[in-house]
Amino acid sequence: MIVTERNAGADEADGPEGAAETARTVETVFRIESARIIAGVTRIVRDVGIAEELAQDALVAALEQWPESGVPDRPGAWLTATAKHRAIDLVRRRETYARKLAEVGRALEDVPPPEPSGPDDIDDDLLRLIFTVCHPVLSAQARIALTLRLLGGLTTPEIARAFLSTEPTVAQRIVRAKRTLARAGIPFEVPYGRERAARLSSVLEVVYLIFNEGYAATAGDDLLRPALCEDALRLARVLASLMPAEPEAHGLAALLEFQASRTAARTGPGGEPVLLAEQNRARWDRLLIRRGLAALCRAGTGPYSVQAAIAACHARAARYEDTDWATIAALYGRLMALTPSPVVELNRAVALSMAEGPAVALEVVDALVAEPALRGYHLLPSVRGDLLARLGRGDEARAEFERAAGLTRNVRERVLLLAKAAEAAEAAAARADEGERG
Structure with missing residues (x-):
């Protein structure tokens, strides 16, 4: 019998379980690296829609090849190289190859882009x-x-x-956006001067939403997606350094520094969520907090700056009991004036519950129950359940926690909410027993 050599990783992929594990690895790596792959390929093909398709082609190739050959030592580099090679092949097949080759020749040779031509590049x-x-x-x-x-x-x-919208609406929006960019021939570049400033608000919002998805994943088995948080924080820092006179860039950077500082304390040994009141503040990253405070000094009075000020209140409190909830509630009121939103109002209610009591906050939350934008938002019944539990209304609290568990798509959050529902049911039963004995 002749034994042929092959990648050691291929042995691990033998059988259904090995193949499934390899597929999970491919999908995980692609999720982490997809943004860089798409960005690099866009520099070659100058079309974000085509770049995404080529990145997906690389993913399919990995799903086909890695179960046989094993996972490469540098899987992200493998995916990037595969997508770029396909991009190069596509460019070469175009009738306008000569013009495109002159335009992106350096990219085709996989050489880093030229040095920035100016201080704003x-x-x-x-x-x-x-x-x-x-x-x-x-x-x-x-x-x-x-x-x-x-x-x-x-x-x-x-x-x-994230948008509190419907999936068909978002899908159509994405398809139309790609087509619009392709038809308009938008250059793959960072603009200068007034045009850059005009686009900044959208860029800041995108970075903010990306961080939020990493900080509290909407779906899946994990509460956090650290790679998204890291990319968003890095981009926020770059934007703040790029625009030193833009207060909201510093406000966003400060906010993300504060939020990222709590990452290590937000999950337990098994990945379970740890609520703010129960977090070990010794595990908060003091360096990130100092960076946040420094950025906050350069921030202004816009929405991100106000949110950063709220986060700073938490960061400055040595213990949960020391939190200045009255100031936080007032800051949420200011944020509500700047960017009216039912989600902001829900957060203000949480702060009010700590500053003035759960009864006051419940009135605010009850006024949000009929809000269409919050119809499928699991945090609304979750907050309402907490308030009802604190008011001793255990049966109602249990129903709210169960409803919240049914709405969330995150496994870790669902487990936590169901545990709260069980606690509320036990509290209601104990209260009933006391009433009978009384």
């Missing part, structure tokens, strides 16, 4: 991708949805969840 394909898809030719919602898809690696259901 940005040598970062990810930022080029963000600013490109945040072009004014697209509506604000289309810009955000497309960037979340391409840069954040979010699926259509996840984007719909």
